[in-house]
Amino acid sequence: MAMVNGAALIGVDWGSTSLRAWLIAADGTVLAERTAEQGASTLSGHAAFTAAFDEVTGAWHAAHPRLPVIACGMVGSTHGWRDVPYAPCPAGAAALAAGLQRPQDGPHIVPGVLFDGAGLPPDVMRGEETQIVGALHLHETLRAASCIVLPGTHSKWTQVRDEQIVRFATHMTGELYAVLRQHSVLGRLMPKDAGPDPDAFVQGVDAARDHGDLGLPHQLFAARSLGVTHKLPHAALADYLSGLLIGHELHAGLQWRAAAGLNAKPLALVGATKLCARYQLALQRFGIPTDLVLDNTAPAGLLALARQAGLLQKEDHD
């Protein structure tokens, strides 16, 4: 390695509302991190993306002029820097690397993944495919067959087979929580400064588990009626709602996992530590153990894709 400080790659996870950039060594070590609020949905046009890109990564470019740059996420969407076509399922690192596209003076952008089959509406992801590539790179046990769940604004349940994403389903759980809390009648009873209430969270999860057939549009109303009738303190209602929504995601997701034949395969949670802990607790309520919990695997995924695409400087394999 001739690189100063061992830096081999600049990687960017460029989502809708924010971005995270890393200076990554050839062995996957993150040498430096920067975050910024210039998410893809806040920018419009080549010049705006170029400016944001330079602002976040300019200092690293100056110190390491020849470093390749790779980015994943909504930066590759219709309203991003460059509309990079989705890779269809089954999609693994080779297909994703082959689909990279690069706007002038910009990063190589990872394509999202499209699942279109089973007579159902299509489903799409942008960014999570890179996290999955990273998880598979880091954990051999996930490669042959596994269920990888990425909790978030738009949670993804993914079936992996032979290191490929073969099928996945999005659940808008995090966004439902946010819009209901901020904009619906449910939020009105919830104090802004309420602390966490694990009991109420579990109560919501259990309601979805045991009575999910009553329907989410109905069960949601309990996050109001339990408060109105003083059966739950108002400070507990937000966590009850969170449990109810995550419980409904699990109620459906676990049926999906069973239908995909994954019940005996490893189950991994990939995402922010606190959110994964909520999902792990909720899964326990369904009697399902979590095999792996992984924080941010995007740097590992970006490095694996850059290497697959031959973007890294000639590496010393001695």
Added chain:
Amino acid sequence: MAMVNGAALIGVDWGSTSLRAWLIAADGTVLAERTAEQGASTLSGHAAFTAAFDEVTGAWHAAHPRLPVIACGMVGSTHGWRDVPYAPCPAGAAALAAGLQRPQDGPHIVPGVLFDGAGLPPDVMRGEETQIVGALHLHETLRAASCIVLPGTHSKWTQVRDEQIVRFATHMTGELYAVLRQHSVLGRLMPKDAGPDPDAFVQGVDAARDHGDLGLPHQLFAARSLGVTHKLPHAALADYLSGLLIGHELHAGLQWRAAAGLNAKPLALVGATKLCARYQLALQRFGIPTDLVLDNTAPAGLLALARQAGLLQKEDHD
């Protein structure tokens, strides 16, 4: 009848965001109507309610000084004019009339109804109980046993037995539609001026009917992915979302109706004509005929409750 013009009652359906007031004859004829935007959630304190009440009904009071006034809806909630305690299920006209409360110089306010049983979170209604009393008054076929569905922001599925509300379930369908359309990523693809698209509505209903087990948090995402992948025109996505949400309400509500033993009993829709038409169409997709569709039954319900409570002037029964 000594009343000028035959007016016997002023009735008000005073909801969260608006109110409707009627001058009602003893035979139920609506002689005049006024609407206003001073919903209960927009007002605070006795003086504000008094002022709004006078503004809307003052001219009628001046012309008919001795007319009684009765109101239903959120005006009787914790944040309304007077917090009128809920009547517990089973609740019929007698219990509701017995629970009327009157703030000084204000209307007699109908209590809401509470369902608290079956080991589930409690459920509440305010306003719909009066619509139901009106429907039962107008239609003898509904009195012995029926399922009355009131579509709306917070739809109510109600089991009636022996002229009593014995059980009900709220579905936040209308509010989910509104917040998702206005505040979520789903609304971003939907043009504001899109016309109705019955085919897309039916497609959404059918998706809930046939694949509801995939879960609402998942299926909602199709209202984006179908647009992103150009499988549905963007102008069709709002009606697809509407169909999906109403379909999920029906998917759960029809199971609830079956569990209550109501499959062979009359099914009535009570509410705004256009919205009831959507529900009727959606019910057809589930193979369920609608026996009755009733527009605004609040005046009939208010009159029946006022009469039950002995509020009407001495009536001429010759």
